[in-house]
Amino acid sequence: MGILEVLFPFFIFPVIYASSDCRFSFCGSNGIIIRFPFQQEGKQNPYCGYPGFNLICTNNSKTVLKLPYSGLFYVRNINYLTQKIQVYDPDDCLPKRLLSLNVSASPFSPTFTRNYTFLSCPLKNAGSQFIPIDCLSNSTHFVSAVLSLSLPNPLPASCHVITSLFVPVAGPEQRFEGNFKGEFSEDLALTWDRPDCRYCEAQEQLCGFDRNNNNQLFCFSYQTGASKQGIQIFRIITLSVVGPAAIFAIVMACCVCYKDRLTNIRNNAIARSAPATILPAPEIVTTGLDESTIESYEKVVLGESRRVPGPNNGCCWICLSEYNSKETIRCIPECEHCFHADCIDEWLRINTTCPVCRNSPSPSPSPRVTSINP
Template identity: 45%
Template sequence: MPLMMSTRKLPLIETREPFILSTAAAEPCSIARCGKNKVPIRFPFRQQGKQPENCGYRGFDLRCGSQDTIYLDLPYSGEFYVRDINHLDQQISLYDPGDCLPKRLLGLNLPGSPFVPVFIQNYTFLNCPTQVTTSRFNAIDCLTNSTNSVLATSSARLANRIASSSCRIITVLSIPVPWQAKDDEEFTAALDADIQLTWNAPRCGDCKEQGGEKVRVSKFSGSSLCITLPAISEAIGIAVFAYCQDRCNRARRNPYPMQVDDSTAEVLPQPVIVVTGLDESTIESYEKIVLAECQRIPGPNHSTCPICLSEYLSKDTIRCIPECRHCFHAECIDEWLWMNSMCPMSRKSPLEEDASSRNDPV
């Protein structure tokens, strides 16, 4: 006896609530502000303590300070005020809370943060007698005292000419600048313009004005989902078949495939903090001296610490690098050597010196 198919219709299930397709439940990320400050805090930035972590990227955390200011903490470089954020061009403007940006530039260390300079240029910092430079060059006011003036110039020709007289070169650094000076411009700069930085990831010029989110949420009704899922499955099946067919054809044409260079593969924006300095035991092994009254600094040194540009005083503790005998305030050079293995004056690395001495024949 043949089986009879039932003709009774099953009732339709009505879906009143929209179906949410997402990888994680996430609340909308609204724009935050620090009091009356007009700078909006939105993706990829987020306000610490107010916005959830999914509203921003690692390294883009901002916090509100007194008088409606916005702080950004850069690893190894400390906190800076935020002047402006241009989300379309992906640029952020920073300035120094202590109102001495040139001093912060001398110790700026961006590796470990997601930010890079918009423009970068070499500047030579010089220390000159104040009476010599007052009428001829623009000194950096916050680093200048009654006896010594600090100058900065992007012209190597001008720096060498000044250094050949009564001035001495402190250091040459590549620092972020708002625009690049011409090579033939021979003048000294105040370096008090805001630091202009940008970020390469995430690319978010088209993020929503409402703040953007790391989790994209799409809404479908129940009936739309029934139509969409089979179409998606069919598309995936076609794509997989085409991919396998292409791989088989490639294998037949070239039975000895070359190794693929994955050096250009896209990497997720996970900033990696790399410390390239010396270990604590090596730093502590360097000689420390407590200065006495009228004591002369040993080695090829002057009366000013090249890192903080402050004069040495009695009872100051200094530390000297044995390879080149350059001395600095102990707290200044200790922090420097934690991040850099080379002397800030001679640009020689104690690690290289040790390696060369081990390789020399006896």
């Protein structure tokens, strides 16, 4: 024990040194995690984020991405494993934003695109072929978007082309009958290639800068957060201080162990000559919730969208792993925070509070298992 007391401060030092520089932060009502390569504007650290990946956390709990030449978008979700960010228009008129979308000065690019032609027509031409875009239309004319390959030739005499452009869409496998409705119903999906942290994420590790190697990226474990610079400092301290201290601690520990051994031998000899006594059974103290209370909390089976109900994001706050479809999660009734069922069950067996908000939950009226499959 004496050795651990001497060495513990030196083992913990590099962990504190590395983890104190770059920390996770949460923003928005859906609890979006902000970490490398993203970082929150106003808290910039040159080693904690990548250029062009600044996010704004507003007073009304919205996570905002500012694209050069294209303005502000609200962030719906960030998938660090696939390197995709899902954004939407604050004014709920995504087609209007797409007309002027320019991501050339940002690190992001659309996942998939499809060529659309935007038309302006009088209201009398509205129909199944030309479906109006409500937020771009008025009382006399409407704007519609038609796949360029499906554009009628010739156009009605009263219609004219506004522009033709490649519009970001959800994926190449979707097919729509000539109009924009299905394509623009989803959020705008963007991806990034640099920095490429997918290998680290696949290994369930974090990605960051190596300060001692020309700002090269490397993977490190989020359980310890130890960086290479911390390891080098630790080695220097070990050579100059810990070595002599460890030798002294080992000598002292040997003396203590020898003394304890003599004491044990003497106590055993006394115990053999004394009558046996029956010791009372130790009390079992339960620090967490009982199984019936835990099982009373609602279970949810995630669908293909992997959307989690309540004030939650796309990953479990206990194990920090992202949710997958068909996984079972459990939600605490009062605060509606959700986690992997196995993670929160293990937590509640030894704790009586929610791991996020620290509120003490109460039993749910009856256990339920639901399935989310939007």
